[in-house]
Amino acid sequence: MNIMHAPGELVVGMRASARPVVTMREVSKVFSNGTLALSDMSLDVKNGEFLSLLGPSGCGKSTALRIIAGLGVASSGTIDWPSSRINSKGLPQGDISFVFQEPTLMPWQTVFGNVYLPFRLRHLPKRQARDQIMETLAMVGLEDFAEAYPRELSGGMKMRVSIARALVTKPKLLLMDEPFAALDEITRQKLNDDVLRLWRQTGVTVIFVTHSVYESAYLSSRIVVMKARPGQVFAEVPLERADMRDGYYRTSEEYRATCERVSRTLQEAIASAEPVS
Amino acid sequence: MSGGVRMTIAGGNIPSRQADAPAPARASTSQKLLRVSVPLLMLFLALLAWDLYVRLNDVPPYILPGPLTVADALLNDWGTLWPALFVTTKITFMALALALLGGVGLAVFLVQSRWVELAFYPFAVILQVTPIVAVAPLILIYAPTTQVALLICAFLVAFFPILSNMVQGLKSVDHHLLNLFDLYGASRWQTLLYLKLPAAQPYFMTGLRIGGGLALIAAVVAEFAAGSAGANSGLAFRLLEAQYRLNIPRLFAALILLSLLGVAIFALTSFIAWLSLRRWHESSVRREN
Ligand SMILES: Nc1ncnc2c1ncn2[C@@H]1O[C@H](COP(=O)(O)OP(=O)(O)OP(=O)(O)O)[C@@H](O)[C@H]1O
Numbered sequence: 001m002n003i004m005h006a007p008g009e010l011v012v013g014m015r016a017s018a019r020p021v022v023t024m025r026e027v028s029k030v031f032s033n034g035t036l037a038l039s040d041m042s043l044d045v046k047n048g049e050f051l052s053l054l055g056p057s058g059c060g061k062s063t064a065l066r067i068i069a070g071l072g073v074a075s076s077g078t079i080d081w082p083s084s085r086i087n088s089k090g091l092p093q094g095d096i097s098f099v100f101q102e103p104t105l106m107p108w109q110t111v112f113g114n115v116y117l118p119f120r121l122r123h124l125p126k127r128q129a130r131d132q133i134m135e136t137l138a139m140v141g142l143e144d145f146a147e148a149y150p151r152e153l154s155g156g157m158k159m160r161v162s163i164a165r166a167l168v169t170k171p172k173l174l175l176m177d178e179p180f181a182a183l184d185e186i187t188r189q190k191l192n193d194d195v196l197r198l199w200r201q202t203g204v205t206v207i208f209v210t211h212s213v214y215e216s217a218y219l220s221s222r223i224v225v226m227k228a229r230p231g232q233v234f235a236e237v238p239l240e241r242a243d244m245r246d247g248y249y250r251t252s253e254e255y256r257a258t259c260e261r262v263s264r265t266l267q268e269a270i271a272s273a274e275p276v277s
Numbered sequence: 278m279s280g281g282v283r284m285t286i287a288g289g290n291i292p293s294r295q296a297d298a299p300a301p302a303r304a305s306t307s308q309k310l311l312r313v314s315v316p317l318l319m320l321f322l323a324l325l326a327w328d329l330y331v332r333l334n335d336v337p338p339y340i341l342p343g344p345l346t347v348a349d350a351l352l353n354d355w356g357t358l359w360p361a362l363f364v365t366t367k368i369t370f371m372a373l374a375l376a377l378l379g380g381v382g383l384a385v386f387l388v389q390s391r392w393v394e395l396a397f398y399p400f401a402v403i404l405q406v407t408p409i410v411a412v413a414p415l416i417l418i419y420a421p422t423t424q425v426a427l428l429i430c431a432f433l434v435a436f437f438p439i440l441s442n443m444v445q446g447l448k449s450v451d452h453h454l455l456n457l458f459d460l461y462g463a464s465r466w467q468t469l470l471y472l473k474l475p476a477a478q479p480y481f482m483t484g485l486r487i488g489g490g491l492a493l494i495a496a497v498v499a500e501f502a503a504g505s506a507g508a509n510s511g512l513a514f515r516l517l518e519a520q521y522r523l524n525i526p527r528l529f530a531a532l533i534l535l536s537l538l539g540v541a542i543f544a545l546t547s548f549i550a551w552l553s554l555r556r557w558h559e560s561s562v563r564r565e566n
C-alpha cells in the first residue's frame with residue numbers, strides 16, 4: 001500500500017488497512033434532461049489517501065462527488081463502503097463530510113454556531129461539543145473568531161469555517177468540490193498548506209475536486225484524470241511523497257515535472273473527448 | 278503555522294477594527310441628534326403652517342380646525358376616544374397575531390410538498406384578490422358579533438402578505454445548505470427549525486411589516502362597512518359619528534389617534550425586524566467598507 005507517504009503515528013494503523021473506504025463500480029448517471037453525466041465510472045478510494053479528481057469543466061466531477069456523498073442517486077452501478085457500517089440510506093452516516101465551492105455558512109449563526117451544526121443535528125448539547133469545536137477552530141486558526149458572524153469574515157476565513165465544520169465530527173472521508181476556486185492565489189496556497197497539514201494530522205481520506213493542475217499536483221497522493229462526454233476516468237497519476245510538500249516543494253524541479261506530466265495527461269483527456277473539433 | 282495563517286488572512290481585519298472604532302462613535306452622536314431633530318423640526322413646521330393658514334384665513338372650525346382646537350378636542354373627548362382607540366388597537370393586534378400564527382403555520386404546511394401547494398394555491402389567490410370590503414357585509418352576517426366580524430376582516434387582510442412572504446422565504450433556502458442538512462441526516466423537523474425558519478426570517482419580517490399596516494387599515498375599513506354603534510365601537514365609528522355631527526375637531530382628533538396607532542405599529546414591527554436581523558442580515562446591518 002501507499003506507505004511511502006508515512007503519516008503521523010496517529011494514523012499508521014488506519015492507513016495500513018487494505019480495504020478501500022469507498023468503491024464505485026460502473027456508475028452511470030443520466031439526468032432527467034437526458035444528459036449522460038457519468039458513464040461506467042469505476043474508482044477505488046484507499047484509506048488515508050488524498051485523491052484529486054481533475055478534469056475539464058462538465059466532465060462530471062461534481063456529479064461523481066455528490067453521488068458518493070449520497071446527495072444524488074446513480075442511474076446504474078454500485079457504491080460500496082467496505083470499511084464502514086452503513087445506515088438505511090446506504091450511507092456511512094457521520095463518516096462523510098462535504099466542503100462545497102461556496103462556504104455555505106448559515107449567515108444567522110456565528111462561526112461557533114456554524115461549526116456546531118453537525119453536532120446539533122445529532123442532538124449533542126453545546127456544552128459537550130464546545131471543546132471539540134474550539135479545538136477544530138484552533139486547527140484552522142479561527143479560535144478568536146468564534147463569536148463573529150460570517151459577514152464579518154473574509155472569503156478565505158469563511159472557507160476555513162466551512163472546513164472546520166467538515167472536520168469537527170472527525171469524518172473518515174472528506175469530500176471537497178473545488179473549495180478554493182473562488183479565492184485569490186495567496187489565500188489558496190495558504191489553504192492548500194492548511195488542508196495538507198490537516199490531512200496529515202487527522203488521517204482523513206480526502207477526495208478533492210479541482211480544475212487546477214498545480215493544485216492537484218501539490219496536494220494529492222493520487223490524481224484521477226477524468227474526461228468529458230461521457231464522464232469517466234481517463235487516467236490515474238499516482239504521486240509520491242505527499243507528506244513532504246511545503247513551500248520548497250512548490251519551486252522544486254520534481255513539482256515542475258509532476259505538473260507537466262499531469263498537464264499532458266489532462267490535455268490527452270480533453271483531446272479524447274472531442275475527436276471531431 | 279496556524280498563527281502565521283491568521284496573520285495573513287485576518288491581519289488586515291483586526292487593526293482596522295480597532296483604529297476605526299472611536300471615529301464612527303464621535304460622528305454618530307451628532308448624526309443621531311440630526312436624525313431625530315430634522316424630522317421633528319419638519320413636523321413642527323407643518324403644524325405651524327397649518328395653524329397660520331387657519332388663523333390668517335379665518336377658516337371656521339367646522340371646515341378645518343386649527344391644531345390647537347384639535348388638541349383641545351383630543352383632551353375633552355378623551356372619555357369617548359380612549360375606549361375607541363383601545364378597541365381598534367385590540368382588534369388590530371389580535372388580527373395581526375392570528376394572521377402571524379395562521380400565515381406561518383399554513384406556509385410551513387404548503388411548502389411540505391408541491392402537491393399540497395398546488396391544491397391550495399387557487400384558494401389563496403381567490404381570497405387574496407377579492408376586495409375585503411366586498412366580503413365584509415357577508416362576514417357581518419355570519420359572525421356572531423360585530424367585534425368578531427371586524428377581527429375576521431382584519432385577519433384576512435393581514436394574513437396573505439404574511440403567508441405569501443413566508444412561502445417565498447421558506448422556498449428561498451440556499452440549496453447547498455439543504456444538501457448539507459441532507460448529508461448530516463437532518464430530520465424534516467430539524468431542517469425546518471434550524472434552516473428554513475431562520476432563513477425565512479427576513480421574508481417574515483417583510484410580511485409582518487406589511488401585515489401590521491394592513492391589519493389596521495382593514496380594521497378601520499371593516500368598521501366603516503359595519504357602521505353599527507355600541508359601547509364597543511372603535512375609532513372608525515367615532516370618526517363617522519363625528520362626521521354626522523359635524524364635530525370636525527373630534528374627527529381630526531380620531532384621525533390623529535389612528536395615524537399615531539399606525540405609526541406605533543410601524544415602529545414596533547420595524548423594531549422587531551431590526552432586533553432579529555441586526556446581527557446578520559444585509560437589510561439591518563450598518564454598512565462598513
Ligand atoms: N441537475 C442537473 N441536471 C441536468 N444536467 C446536469 C445537472 N447537473 C449537472 N448536469 C450536467 O452533467 C454534466 C456534468 O456536470 P458536473 O457538474 O458534474 O460537471 P463538473 O465536472 O463538476 O464541472 P465543473 O468543473 O464546471 O464544476 C454537465 O454536462 C452538466 O451539464
Ligand SMILES: [Mg+2]
Pocket residue numbers: 061062063177
Ligand atoms: Mg463542479
